[in-house]
Amino acid sequence: MSSILVTGGSGFIGAALVKALVRDGHSIRVLDDNSRGAMRRLQDVADHIEFIAGDIRDPAAVTRAVHGVDEVHHLAFVNGTEFFYSAPELVLDVGVKGMINVIDACRSEGVRSLILASSSEVYQTPPHIPTDESAPLVVPDPGNPRYSYGGGKIISELMAINYGRKYFDRVLIFRPHNVYGPDMGWEHVIPQFSLRLKQSAAEHRSGKIPFKLQSDGSQTRSFCHVDDLVRGVMAMRAKGEHLNIYHVxxxxxxxxxxxxxxxxxxxxxxxxxxxxxxxEGATDRRCPDIAKLKKLGYSPQVPLANGLPSTVDWYWAHEELQAKI
Structure with a gap:
């Protein structure tokens, strides 16, 4: 069993991964400042992990967190489309400084195994659907703040792969595609639609509810339940090849x-x-080719029809947890 650091481990995906790693018997340390994460996500395993409160942009905090572990899973980043537009400088600050600090800490502490969370946003508008891992990574307009997120992920991938050749024995990268589930955050389409529906339903007690969309709603996405995301990452961790990238x-x-x-x-x-x-900059269609990960044994188990209801219900029941600005 390994000693593993998960950065961003109180975030939605991070916490799900932490719980899976704990179930597998690993010794888990979490680094997070809870600016986007929440300790409630880790309450089931709170007695089985070490939590370090710290900012991924603080080199000393990252080095302390990396000290003594065998492996690092780097997930700390600012997610949520809303923030891509409203705080692009923060997205890049956390993304780029965080990646630099993680690599520097791994090198100084002798950690030679790194798993990086990237994103489907690195493609922006994919050249073909379904999209495999060989599709070119693109920042079509540096003047559009939306691309702060995809650009930060591209930088992170480049650093992980190129430093990985020399300083790591194993670097793996996974690109999640529209992961969802209860308590996934508030700046995503499913939570926003769920809460908007609840508010509109209260205003329109009967009949059809007028429901505004961005564009005409013809854009497509392929939503992956968080339980399937974890299955995919664990399959990649078990059988993935050094310096390889996998769609989940x-x-x-x-x-x-x-x-x-x-x-x-x-x-x-x-x-x-x-x-x-x-x-501006929204993608009309996104659907991954997951053949590469399937060769490692991955197979999605939660269709949208099964995963969506509990997600919607969670948001209807927990509206009070949303931060009020």
């Missing part, structure tokens, strides 16, 4: 309009979609 996701594709209808139907309501302007 599902090939089940759905339009945003149909997603909204499913959320409404689950809560027993009908909606009338109202088209609006699309955010």
């Amino acid at each position: 996701g599902t090939t089940e594709e759905i339009t945003i309009a149909d997603l909204a209808r499913r959320i409404a139907a689950h809560r027993g309501r009908e909606i009338e979609l109202v088209a609006g302007p699309a955010p």
Whole structure:
């Protein structure tokens, strides 16, 4: 069994991964400042982990966290489309400084195994669907703040791979594709649709509910339940090859309009979609080719029809946890 540091371990994906690693018997340390994470996500394993409160941008804090571990899983980053537009400088600050600090700490502390969380956002507009790992990574417009996130992930991948050749025995990168589940945060489409539906349903007690969309809702995504994400990362960790990149996701594709209808139907309501302007730089279609990870034994187990209801219900029941700005 290994001693593993998970940066960003109180985040949505990080906490799910921490719990899986604990179940497998590993000794787990978490580094997070809880600016985006929450300790409630780790309450089930709180007695089985070491938690270090610290900022990934602080070199000393990262070095302390890395000291004595065998492996680092680097997930600390600022996620959420809302922040890509509102705080691009923060997204890049956390992303780039964090990656530099993790690599420097691994080198100084003799840690030679690194797993990096990247993102499907590195493709922006994929050249083909389904998209495999060989598709080119693109920042089409550096003036668009949205690309702060994808750009930061591209930088992180480049650093992990190129430092990995010389200073690491094993570097693995996974690119999650639209991971969802209860308590996934608030700046994503499923939570936002869920809460907007709840508020609108209270205002419109009967009949169809008018429901505004960005664009016309024809854009597609392939949503991956967090339990499947964990299965994929664990399969990659067990059998993945050094300096390789793996998609984690599902090939089940759905339009945003149909997603909204499913959320409404689950809560027993009908909606009338109202088209609006699309955010600049948004991608029309995204669906991963997961053949590479399937060769390692990965197979998604949670279709959207099974995972969406509990996610919507969680947000209807926990609206009070959303930060009020």
